[in-house]
Each structure stands twice: as structure tokens, then as C-alpha cells.
Amino acid sequence: MPCSVGDCTEQFCRYGCLREHESAIRHLVYHITHNANDVDDITQEVLLKAFASISSYRGGSFRAYLARIARNHCYDMSRRKRVRKETSLEESVIDYLPSLDKGPLEEVLDHESNREMYGILGRLGDEDREMMLLRHVFDYSYEEIGEVFGMKAGAIRTRVSRARQRIMGLVEGRSGNESPVIGSGLGLPR
Amino acid sequence: MNHLSSDQVWAYLDNDMTSEEQTSISNHLLTCSLCEQKVTDVKETARRIRKAFVLSMPPSSSTLHEQVLTSLSGLKTNKVHPEAQSPRRKRISPIVGTSAAAVVLAVASWSFWQGGGSKWIDGLSGRSPAQMGLVNSTAVLTSSTSNDSGAANTRSASSAGGITAQEVNGNAALTGTTNHAANVGNGSVSLAEVGLDTLTGASTVTVTDSAGLPVVGVHVAYVANGRILYSGTTDGNGRVTDNSLTVPVDNLSAAIANGSNATPEGDVVVLVWKTGYEPVVSYDVHVFASGQGHYEQTIALTRGNEQRVEEIGYGYSHDSFGRYSSGQTINWLGAIESSVLSSSRSSPSGGLENLGDTVSASQVAKVSATVIDEIGTPVSGAHVAVVTGSSISGWTVTDSSGAASAIATEGTPDWRLLGPWVLEGGPKVAAIVVWKDGYAPAVGLYQPVSAGTNRAVSVTLQSIAWRKSQGWTNLAQPSTIAGDRLPTEADAMRLFTWVSQASQ
Numbered sequence: 043m044p045c046s047v048g049d050c051t052e053q054f055c056r057y058g059c060l061r062e063h064e065s066a067i068r069h070l071v072y073h074i075t076h077n078a079n080d081v082d083d084i085t086q087e088v089l090l091k092a093f094a095s096i097s098s099y100r101g102g103s104f105r106a107y108l109a110r111i112a113r114n115h116c117y118d119m120s121r122r123k124r125v126r127k128e129t130s131l132e133e134s135v136i137d138y139l140p141s142l143d144k145g146p147l148e149e150v151l152d153h154e155s156n157r158e159m160y161g162i163l164g165r166l167g168d169e170d171r172e173m174m175l176l177r178h179v180f181d182y183s184y185e186e187i188g189e190v191f192g193m194k195a196g197a198i199r200t201r202v203s204r205a206r207q208r209i210m211g212l213v214e215g216r217s218g219n220e221s222p223v224i225g226s227g228l229g230l231p232r
Numbered sequence: 233m234n235h236l237s238s239d240q241v242w243a244y245l246d247n248d249m250t251s252e253e254q255t256s257i258s259n260h261l262l263t264c265s266l267c268e269q270k271v272t273d274v275k276e277t278a279r280r281i282r283k284a285f286v287l288s289m290p291p292s293s294s295t296l297h298e299q300v301l302t303s304l305s306g307l308k309t310n311k312v313h314p315e316a317q318s319p320r321r322k323r324i325s326p327i328v329g330t331s332a333a334a335v336v337l338a339v340a341s342w343s344f345w346q347g348g349g350s351k352w353i354d355g356l357s358g359r360s361p362a363q364m365g366l367v368n369s370t371a372v373l374t375s376s377t378s379n380d381s382g383a384a385n386t387r388s389a390s391s392a393g394g395i396t397a398q399e400v401n402g403n404a405a406l407t408g409t410t411n412h413a414a415n416v417g418n419g420s421v422s423l424a425e426v427g428l429d430t431l432t433g434a435s436t437v438t439v440t441d442s443a444g445l446p447v448v449g450v451h452v453a454y455v456a457n458g459r460i461l462y463s464g465t466t467d468g469n470g471r472v473t474d475n476s477l478t479v480p481v482d483n484l485s486a487a488i489a490n491g492s493n494a495t496p497e498g499d500v501v502v503l504v505w506k507t508g509y510e511p512v513v514s515y516d517v518h519v520f521a522s523g524q525g526h527y528e529q530t531i532a533l534t535r536g537n538e539q540r541v542e543e544i545g546y547g548y549s550h551d552s553f554g555r556y557s558s559g560q561t562i563n564w565l566g567a568i569e570s571s572v573l574s575s576s577r578s579s580p581s582g583g584l585e586n587l588g589d590t591v592s593a594s595q596v597a598k599v600s601a602t603v604i605d606e607i608g609t610p611v612s613g614a615h616v617a618v619v620t621g622s623s624i625s626g627w628t629v630t631d632s633s634g635a636a637s638a639i640a641t642e643g644t645p646d647w648r649l650l651g652p653w654v655l656e657g658g659p660k661v662a663a664i665v666v667w668k669d670g671y672a673p674a675v676g677l678y679q680p681v682s683a684g685t686n687r688a689v690s691v692t693l694q695s696i697a698w699r700k701s702q703g704w705t706n707l708a709q710p711s712t713i714a715g716d717r718l719p720t721e722a723d724a725m726r727l728f729t730w731v732s733q734a735s736q
Contacts, residue, residue: 058712061297061709064297064300069286069289072288072290156280156283156284178278180714181690183714206242206277210277
């Protein structure tokens with residue numbers, strides 16, 4: 043059986059692999075709320091909402107429909123409960139993946155690099171950061187991201203382009219601080 | 233040409249430019265080391281961005297998926313009788329429970345990974361692809377003998393709306409077997425040679441205005457596979473009903489479903505128009521899926537300029553891949569993999585030879601891929617195959633930067649948009665399949681291709697190790713390569729023009 047519980051997949055995967063949707067929504071929810079404790083619960087709520095009101099899905103990209111619901115849900119929640127935590131993003135980064143063949147030095151440098159980038163991402167506006175997530179991790183097209191935010195693809199392109207410029211500027215800006223991981227000319231193995 | 237701005241570099245890496253621009257930049261990069269370095273830097277930044285997002289995620293609870301399934305299963309289902317339905321009331325679509333086809337797909341062996349790196353194909357009955365009659369022969373994917381509850385048979389039993397499934401039968405190969413014969417690995421089969429299976433059921437389309445009030449005298453037409461299946465006008469309730477609508481099943485769906493126990497769905501395009509309103513083209517509308525013999529849809533028209541098709545692609549659309557069950561796709565992927573691996577071609581980019589000597593290079597479309605893993609690291613040694621209909625146009629293997637160079641294909645007509653113009657070079661699509669041991673396979677359907685251009689696809693392969701760390705139990709579930717193209721406005725307009733004129 044494809045999934046370990048019940049007779050599931052066939053129905054719920056008709057709009058795409060349910061697990062993929064769970065994964066994408068989890069990412070989006072976490073990067074909006076920054077609340078590791080509630081992320082699974084909220085993900086579940088979002089998926090339930092999405093499938094319960096499936097008649098409002100009028101076509102186009104299903105995952106954009108899901109992401110739209112996720113954003114609305116998270117922002118509604120924070121408006122009502124004000125639970126949004128303002129954690130310091132740089133400090134909250136933890137590498138969850140097991141390290142593979144890295145030596146201790148590489149691992150430290152890598153970790154630093156991740157924290158630094160995550161800190162930079164934290165300095166983007168909320169919407170910009172969410173757009174970057176959808177684009178860079180999940181390869182949403184500009185049209186899809188437009189559907190999520192209710193904007194035209196061209197406007198999304200502009201926002202993403204500006205966010206990227208900002209990121210690169212911040213990366214370069216820090217390279218004066220002797221951080222050894224910036225830039226590609228250092229010959230560090232990938 | 234001038235050195236590249238960083239916007240240009242990003243757009244280039246995004247594949248977000250015309251193919252002329254792409255070529256021109258590629259050429260520039262061959263000779264300009266400054267810009268080449270810029271590209272490398274931007275790639276590195278992109279990789280770090282992705283990595284930072286992914287690695288900052290807290291681990292998933294291993295019970296999340298189960299909990300999601302449980303709560304989705306508990307959704308109430310309200311199959312609303314059409315007469316009782318007011319335009320404003322939200323219907324909860326009966327995706328849960330009502331249909332008898334609550335398919336339990338039992339792919340007999342999911343223990344691919346116990347042996348460590350063993351092949352993921354044919355988990356079903358231990359039959360080799362050769363026994364399944366697939367490799368290098370004219371063959372049909374024979375039926376699986378998985379242990380499901382015979383759910384497919386339920387569709388000929390009492391399903392919700394009295395569906396008649398012509399020629400669609402769960403345990404036998406789809407009837408008209410010879411029509412589905414595919415020369416796997418030996419070249420494309422044209423649509424004309426392949427008979428299409430059909431499904432029949434009833435349909436009701438209700439048309440309202442933006443206030444939710446029914447509109448009378450609206451034309452409604454169903455189109456599929458280059459034919460207008462039905463055309464009518466709305467009555468006083470804004471409704472058009474056809475009690476016996478026969479729709480084809482698309483050939484890709486048939487190729488995937490062929491021989492497995494779950495049945496495919498019909499797909500149609502629904503067009504709705506009336507003078508004084510903006511026409512609506514609703515494509516990829518699923519009908520008669522999972523035993524639901526009555527298709528219902530409400531479409532709202534907005535007043536406006538009828539020279540402009542307002543809503544393109546709105547209907548019960550899908551992310552192309554989702555509607556195929558795991559079992560079906562695994563079978564299909566297995567057939568592709570075995571065909572590729574047993575091919576006697578020594579050149580990995582074999583593809584043009586499939587198309588015969590008479591096809592010139594400029595008529596051929598190309599597909600190339602960049603394959604990365606879930607963090608963003610390039611994956612080398614991944615197989616990339618381009619599939620059209622039931623055959624493989626060509627395949628290759630990714631190099632050390634995760635790139636698969638251009639694979640030639642003629643594509644197959646995008647049957648969702650067939651019309652009288654298809655002979656003049658209408659829209660074409662191909663499927664792309666990517667796999668490597670240690671990763672879950674990835675599939676993208678309906679990738680648009682066109683002659684003389686190279687479609688670049690970016691693919692993420694999720695490693696089995698990562699899936700395990702995320703608590704997946706379904707480790708070999710294929711993942712989706714996104715990019716199901718919406719029809720262009722031009723295509724939608726052509727479709728609308730053809731249908732509205734033919735319906736006069």
C-alpha cells in the first residue's frame with residue numbers, strides 16, 4: 043500500500059501527491075509563523091480547509107490554491123491570536139539533515155553559511171520571503187505565485203528580482219567581515 | 233554583446249527568457265569568463281537560499297501524514313441534488329466515501345529498499361518486464377495482479393450516476409488492445425493509430441452571472457480530441473443537461489492506466505459563451521472519475537468584451553500528475569526504466585534515430601533537464617527519458633553538473649487543445665521521467681514542446697534517505713515535476729472561435 047494508514051491515497055492524491063502538498067504547506071506555514079510547535083497542526087488545518095472547500099477550487103494550479111489557503115489561514119490566525127513569534131532567525135537555524143561525508147571544519151563552515159543566509163532571508167519582507175521560498179524550493183512558476191498572492195506574474199517577477207538583488211547585496215556586504223564562506227573563489231568543496 | 237546584468241543571469245538560470253535570448257547568452261558565456269563567473273556566483277547563491285530554507289525546517293512528526301489522512305477521511309460529503317442547489321451554495325465535492333471506488337491500491341511489494349538500491353520496478357508479482365511483454369516489442373502493459381479489492385470493477389456496478397464504462401474494464405487490459413499497442417522504445421505512435429477509450433455519463437452545467445443568478449440562452453459546448461462532443465444552450469434555470477455524454481480518455485492516461493486496476497477519467501474542455509459576456513474556456517475538466525457518473529459544474533460569466541476569452545484553464549483542473557494512482561504510475565515507470573536499460577543503444581542520447589530519417593532536425597523539439605536533490609545539490613548519473621504517448625522518444629543520463637542535454641522528440645499533440653488547426657502544428661507535449669537509485673523517481677506530464685526549441689526542465693529528486701528522515705513511509709512514491717502548462721490565450725481563443733462558429 044502506498045500509505046501506511048487506511049485507504050487513503052487514491053482519493054486525496056487526485057490533485058497531486060498528498061505528501062508533496064503536506065511538505066510544501068509545512069514549509070510555507072513554518073516560514074510564516076516560525077512556530078515549530080504548531081506547524082504540523084496548522085498544516086493539518088490548512089489541508090482540511092482546502093479539501094473541505096474543494097468546490098471553490100476553480101482550476102489552475104492546485105498547489106497555488108493550497109498555498110493561498112495556507113497564507114490566509116496563517117495570517118488570519120496571527121491577527122486573531124497574535125501568536126506570531128519574532129524569533130531571531132539567525133539563531134533558530136538548526137541543521138536537521140545528517141551530515142554525510144563532511145569533516146568537522148566543513149560542517150562548521152557549512153552551518154555558518156546556512157545561518158548567515160537564513161539571517162539574510164529574515165531581513166526580507168514577509169511576502170518577499172514567502173515568494174522566494176515558493177520559487178526557490180518548490181519551483182512555483184511566477185504565474186502560480188501570482189495566484190497565491192493575487193498579483194500578476196510580472197509583479198511577482200519584479201518582487202523576486204528585487205529580493206534577489208537585496209540578498210546578493212547583503213551577502214557581499216558581509217564578505218568584508220572575514221566570514222570564510224562567502225564567495226565562490228575559495229575552492230571549498232561542495 | 234555586453235556583459236550580463238545580474239537580472240539577466242537570474243532570468244537565464246530561471247529559464248525565464250526566449251530561446252533566442254537563451255542561445256545568445258549561452259554563446260556569450262562560452263567566451264566570457266567574467267560572466268561565466270557571475271553565473272557561477274548566482275548559482276551558488278541560489279543554492280544557498282534553497283538550502284537555508286530547507287535545512288531550517290523542524291523535523292516532521294511521524295504521525296502528521298496519518299493525522300491528515302484521518303481528518304480528511306472524516307469530511308462530510310454532501311452530494312447535492314442539482315434541483316435543490318441554489319447557485320450560491322457551496323457544494324462539498326464527493327471525493328470521499330460516496331463513490332464505491334475507494335480504491336485500495338495494493339502494490340504488492342514496497343520493500344524495494346530492503347535490499348538496498350534494488351530496482352523499484354515491478355513490485356507486483358515478480359514478473360520481469362520481458363514477461364510483461366514490454367521490452368522492445370509491440371506490447372501492451374498487461375494487467376497487474378495486485379491484491380486490491382477489485383475496486384475497479386465497481387465502476388460497472390452501481391456507481392453514483394449510472395455510468396456506463398464502454399471498453400473500460402479493470403482487470404483486463406483496456407479493450408481494443410491492439411489499439412493501445414505501443415512500440416516501446418521504437419518511435420512514437422501517432423494519435424490516428426491509437427484508438428481512444430471512452431466513458432459515458434450525464435452532465436449538467438449551470439451558468440450564472442456574477443451575482444449568482446442563472447443566465448438563459450448561454451451556449452455550452454464540450455470539446456475533446458479535436459471534436460465537438462455536444463453543444464446546447466441554457467434553459468430558464470441557466471442549465472444545460474446531457475444525459476448521455478461520451479468523452480474520450482486521454483492517451484497518456486490510457487498509457488499509464490493500461491493494465492492496472494484503477495480506471496482513468498475522461499477529460500474535456502468546456503466552453504461557455506453568450507453575446508455580451510466574456511467567454512469561458514475551461515480545460516482539463518475531469519468527468520466520470522472514480523465512478524461518479526454525473527458531472528456537474530457551475531460557471532459564472534462576467535459581462536464584457538466577447539473578443540477576449542477571460543478565464544483560461546478554469547475548471548476542475550489538476551496538477552497533471554496527481555490523478556494517477558501510485559500503482560499505475562509505478563507500473564508505467566517500470567516499463568520505461570526497463571526499456572531504457574535494456575536498450576541496445578550505446579549512445580545515451582539516442583533519440584533522433586527513433587524518429588526516422590525523414591525528420592529534419594528543425595522539425596524536432598528538444599527537452600533538456602537539470603536535476604538536483606532536495607537541498608539543491610546537482611545529481612549526476614540520473615536517467616532522464618522523454619516519453620510521448622506510450623513510447624520513449626529518447627533518453628540520456630545527467631552529467632556531473634546534473635544536466636541532461638537535449639533529448640529529441642516530436643512530441644505528441646496536446647489532445648486537450650486539438651482542433652482543426654492541429655495539422656498546422658498545434659501545441660504539442662511530452663512527458664519527462666527521471667530516476668536514479670537511491671531517489672524517488674520524478675515525473676512531469678504535459679511538458680510543452682515545440683519544434684526547433686529546447687525546453688529546459690528543472691527536476692528535483694528526493695533522496696530516499698531524506699524521505700526517511702521526514703517520516704515518509706511511502707518512500708518510492710513518484711514526485712511531480714511541475715509545469716503543467718496552461719493553454720495560451722491564443723490557443724484558447726482559437727478553440728473558442730472554432731467551437732462558436734461550428735455551433736451556429
